[in-house]
Amino acid sequence: MSEIEKEYSRRYREKHHDEILERARIFRSNNKGKIKKYSKKYYDKSKDKYSAYGKKYREEHKEQEKARLHKYFLENKDKVLSRNKKYTIENMEKVKARQKKYDIEHLKEKQEYRKKYNILHKEKRNKQIAEWQKTHKEQIRNNKREWRHTPRGRSLSLASDYERRARLKKTSDGSAEKWMAEKLLLEQQGQTFICEYCKKEFIMKGNRNFEHKIALDNGGPNIRSNLCISCPPCNNQKYLKSPAEWDEYRVKYLGHVLEEKPANGL
Numbered sequence: 001m002s003e004i005e006k007e008y009s010r011r012y013r014e015k016h017h018d019e020i021l022e023r024a025r026i027f028r029s030n031n032k033g034k035i036k037k038y039s040k041k042y043y044d045k046s047k048d049k050y051s052a053y054g055k056k057y058r059e060e061h062k063e064q065e066k067a068r069l070h071k072y073f074l075e076n077k078d079k080v081l082s083r084n085k086k087y088t089i090e091n092m093e094k095v096k097a098r099q100k101k102y103d104i105e106h107l108k109e110k111q112e113y114r115k116k117y118n119i120l121h122k123e124k125r126n127k128q129i130a131e132w133q134k135t136h137k138e139q140i141r142n143n144k145r146e147w148r149h150t151p152r153g154r155s156l157s158l159a160s161d162y163e164r165r166a167r168l169k170k171t172s173d174g175s176a177e178k179w180m181a182e183k184l185l186l187e188q189q190g191q192t193f194i195c196e197y198c199k200k201e202f203i204m205k206g207n208r209n210f211e212h213k214i215a216l217d218n219g220g221p222n223i224r225s226n227l228c229i230s231c232p233p234c235n236n237q238k239y240l241k242s243p244a245e246w247d248e249y250r251v252k253y254l255g256h257v258l259e260e261k262p263a264n265g266l
């Protein structure tokens with residue numbers, strides 16, 4: 001195109017600006033399918049170029065991209081969430097596999113994060129756990145039972161039984177065994193017992209309901225003054241909590257009332 005032609009064309013466009021736009025608009029609306037097809041064809045042909053360009057741009061503008069995505073998310077929260085949900089449902093297997101891969105690759109980080117989160121949100125977390133335990137008793141029992149039947153579960157529980165017995169022996173002074181034997185005798189005679197913690201009456205089942213106030217696993221000794229009788233729900237929920245942690249927990253989440261301790265502290 002010569003300079004004169006270019007100039008002519010420029011003037012023409014200037015003069016007929018609106019008319020050209022209108023014509024283009026009509027053309028577009030009359031040829032929607034064709035344009036779409038052509039665009040797609042062109043995009044497919046240049047896909048690599050576009051995605052490389054996009055990737056490079058995103059890498060060079062990380063902060064802006066993050067802010068932009070966040071802004072978009074805030075403005076379109078419902079849309080984004082429902083789109084994500086739909087995607088997850090439609091691609092369940094893919095999502096699960098990806099999640100699993102990510103979990104394996106980021107195990108340490110996730111554990112660290114969870115640990116930090118649990119410390120920061122201790123109250124919320126404890127409340128959630130207490131609620132969950134209350135509504136999933138059957139499931140917890142089944143899971144435990146199943147776990148003990150897996151090879152790992154079996155060997156771990158055998159090992160911990162062994163360790164437990166060793167620890168019991170090492171820290172005993174005889175007072176615990178004597179006291180437990182008395183209680184077991186009473187149990188056999190049909191006596192019911194009162195739980196040390198919730199004060200409810202219950203029927204003992206062998207030596208499972210003897211409770212070490214300071215858990216053996218935490219270095220508590222197997223002596224009379226470290227022992228009490230507690231019902232299965234209390235026993236399960238106390239688990240490895242220290243006496244102070246357990247008192248705090250049960251007052252807050254189980255509605256227990258702490259009794260006044262006698263002056264000698266026993």
Ligand SMILES: [Zn+2]
Nearest residue numbers: 195198231234
């Ligand atoms: Zn109890």
